[in-house]
Amino acid sequence: MHKLTRTCTVLLLAAIVAAPAAHGACRALFADGPELWITNADGDATRLLREERDVAMARFSPDRERIAYVRGFDLTGEVMSHIVVMRPGSEETVEIPIRAELGITDVMNLGWLDEKRVWTEGHVTPSSGMYHEWDVATGKVLTERLGAWFAPSPDGASLAYREHVPHGAPASLGDRVLVNERVVFPADDDTRPHRVRGITWSGSGQLTVADEVGGERSNVVVDLRRGGASRRVTVQSNGSAAAARKPMYVDLATHRLIDEASATTVEPLDLICD
Amino acid sequence: MTKRLFLLSLLLLAAVSISAETVTVSIDCWQGGHCAMPCGGSGQGNYACSDGSGQWFSGCRYDENLPTAAIVKKITAKIFSHPCNSAVVTATMNGQTIGTVNETRTSCGCLSTSCIETVIASQEYPDGFPGYIPGEPNVFGINVGSGTLCVEHVELTFEYTGKQVLITADEPTIVQNSNAVNNCVQYESDLSAYATDGNTRQAGVSVRFTSNRNGSGGNPDTITQRSTVTNNAGEVTGLLRTRRPGDLTVSAEVSDGYTAEQHRTNFTEADYENQFRMTAYIIALESDFGGGTVTDPCGLTGTFNDDFLYSNRGVLMQGSGQTNGGAYVTIDWNRSRRPFNRRNLCFTTINCPTTASGQCLQPNVSIAVDTEKIPMFSNVNIQNVGNRTAHDTGDRIQNYHIDVFAGLGRAAVANWGNFNGTVRYLGGARCTN
Numbered sequence: 001m002h003k004l005t006r007t008c009t010v011l012l013l014a015a016i017v018a019a020p021a022a023h024g025a026c027r028a029l030f031a032d033g034p035e036l037w038i039t040n041a042d043g044d045a046t047r048l049l050r051e052e053r054d055v056a057m058a059r060f061s062p063d064r065e066r067i068a069y070v071r072g073f074d075l076t077g078e079v080m081s082h083i084v085v086m087r088p089g090s091e092e093t094v095e096i097p098i099r100a101e102l103g104i105t106d107v108m109n110l111g112w113l114d115e116k117r118v119w120t121e122g123h124v125t126p127s128s129g130m131y132h133e134w135d136v137a138t139g140k141v142l143t144e145r146l147g148a149w150f151a152p153s154p155d156g157a158s159l160a161y162r163e164h165v166p167h168g169a170p171a172s173l174g175d176r177v178l179v180n181e182r183v184v185f186p187a188d189d190d191t192r193p194h195r196v197r198g199i200t201w202s203g204s205g206q207l208t209v210a211d212e213v214g215g216e217r218s219n220v221v222v223d224l225r226r227g228g229a230s231r232r233v234t235v236q237s238n239g240s241a242a243a244a245r246k247p248m249y250v251d252l253a254t255h256r257l258i259d260e261a262s263a264t265t266v267e268p269l270d271l272i273c274d
Numbered sequence: 275m276t277k278r279l280f281l282l283s284l285l286l287l288a289a290v291s292i293s294a295e296t297v298t299v300s301i302d303c304w305q306g307g308h309c310a311m312p313c314g315g316s317g318q319g320n321y322a323c324s325d326g327s328g329q330w331f332s333g334c335r336y337d338e339n340l341p342t343a344a345i346v347k348k349i350t351a352k353i354f355s356h357p358c359n360s361a362v363v364t365a366t367m368n369g370q371t372i373g374t375v376n377e378t379r380t381s382c383g384c385l386s387t388s389c390i391e392t393v394i395a396s397q398e399y400p401d402g403f404p405g406y407i408p409g410e411p412n413v414f415g416i417n418v419g420s421g422t423l424c425v426e427h428v429e430l431t432f433e434y435t436g437k438q439v440l441i442t443a444d445e446p447t448i449v450q451n452s453n454a455v456n457n458c459v460q461y462e463s464d465l466s467a468y469a470t471d472g473n474t475r476q477a478g479v480s481v482r483f484t485s486n487r488n489g490s491g492g493n494p495d496t497i498t499q500r501s502t503v504t505n506n507a508g509e510v511t512g513l514l515r516t517r518r519p520g521d522l523t524v525s526a527e528v529s530d531g532y533t534a535e536q537h538r539t540n541f542t543e544a545d546y547e548n549q550f551r552m553t554a555y556i557i558a559l560e561s562d563f564g565g566g567t568v569t570d571p572c573g574l575t576g577t578f579n580d581d582f583l584y585s586n587r588g589v590l591m592q593g594s595g596q597t598n599g600g601a602y603v604t605i606d607w608n609r610s611r612r613p614f615n616r617r618n619l620c621f622t623t624i625n626c627p628t629t630a631s632g633q634c635l636q637p638n639v640s641i642a643v644d645t646e647k648i649p650m651f652s653n654v655n656i657q658n659v660g661n662r663t664a665h666d667t668g669d670r671i672q673n674y675h676i677d678v679f680a681g682l683g684r685a686a687v688a689n690w691g692n693f694n695g696t697v698r699y700l701g702g703a704r705c706t707n
Contacts, residue, residue, distance in 0.1 A: 103586060126669075148621065
């Protein structure tokens, strides 16, 4: 795409997404290839930086003062990429090397656990990957786990993920979801082979699993105390398959689904509103 | 011969008469005979014979001033000649046969007798006489198979239509964010139609696109008309979507007096409208690992590197690997149990690391995909990578993500860089539509 066109696209998208500013001050992060952009409350987009490789997984810190992102991977060296933590408007930048010895070849997801720790889900095989917790100050790996669809809870106290299955497992071997190493889905008496297509937490601490079993897809709110599904919302067949891939937040108070998968072409890497 | 034609062809248009749907051209490339022939028409008198008398032309270049957008459906050649004996005559247009007649009439002689009119007519070509280019120079030819023909001049009559609807279809693409159904990807192609009368675009012409495959069973091709009457630019547009691979002919139902020119297109190869995320994966290679060894691990006999089998970068993660002895090992799923860790793993040897499709994993061939986007066994061309085949899947490969199998061990990905790129579908999926 022509540079000018790309820039205009970013600005246009930024302007569109910044529209909620009229209802509250929102800021959004966008990646446009190697460039990272931010929108302010007035809807203006500003380029924060330009990398040599693509920028991915940019996320605001919990205090909203810093941004963490991942540089594009280059597998030719011992250091394949970096997690970069930067503070907009200042020179403060921390680069955490992602070394080849970790065995990951890409970062599929990134988040903040608190102001001192970020987490990543690294890609290894088509079936499974690795979760790492990183100390922002030292760059050290604090925790490593195998699995997929890692999702720390909003309070940082729990880690939900799909149990690790080595690549090549037979389809009859269903998936299981763990929270803090305890199986929470499917229920003990459910022997059907489930396929987990995503895991997410609501802001109020509800765990939702995008599940497929017997060809039927649904978003399941997991009963964390007893295990299994406390609410199952079947995904309609009229083109909502993509929604099942990205779990939807289910508001149990109103029984309303909030579809997070509507922005399918370009969506902000992160969006915060006051 | 061609050069000679260029140099010597005489564009002698003795007369042109145009009616609503026909035009007649008199051409006379045949000169130099030793006497005049009273055949009628301008330029009459000189002639040439197929036995070499005079300046015989087997091909005569001419211009007929038809609109360039016209479709010539039928050509009739009337040859004014004196056959000196029975002659088998074939008339051609740009090398394409118009027709052949056996002219048994003879009238050999000069001045004293009228010419014989030998009529050779082509069949009807609804889509246009093959290879004919209206409004441009074309070459009429006479081939005499036996006997001798002395030609004075030729009249060519063209039956054509100037009112037509020209249809075009863009190169197919694979619909953004669409899912494959029954291993069939969803194609789409933008359709355009232009109504013309001669060389002038025509507004107000009704155009409704049709597919030749609808009504013949299978899922129908879906055509959405964006408009049904040509605008001031003479244009109507539409969108065709289909899950049926293969040839498709788009035509149109059009206003009376107009003829729709069909457009044939092939739905096999197509670019995905979405970009894909490209990553790479490997299988473990024992020589990549240092450290301690383990002897006779569950399911295997011998000594193996411990990390190769049990570490987070070994067979425990990758699912399979190659030992220093060259054997492939994988998880013995019947003897292993959850959680998959050192304590619960058993291994077995295999001929090759297999994929979700049952095929062996092959470097430079196999990729893992989301089969809702790229059906199993599809061949694709990946930007900056090349042609690959969808052999494998994995829960973590979803949507527009391709995991390229790079080969054995870390060295296999040493030159790899992840990227977002374009993908072209090349067919190969076992589509059952």
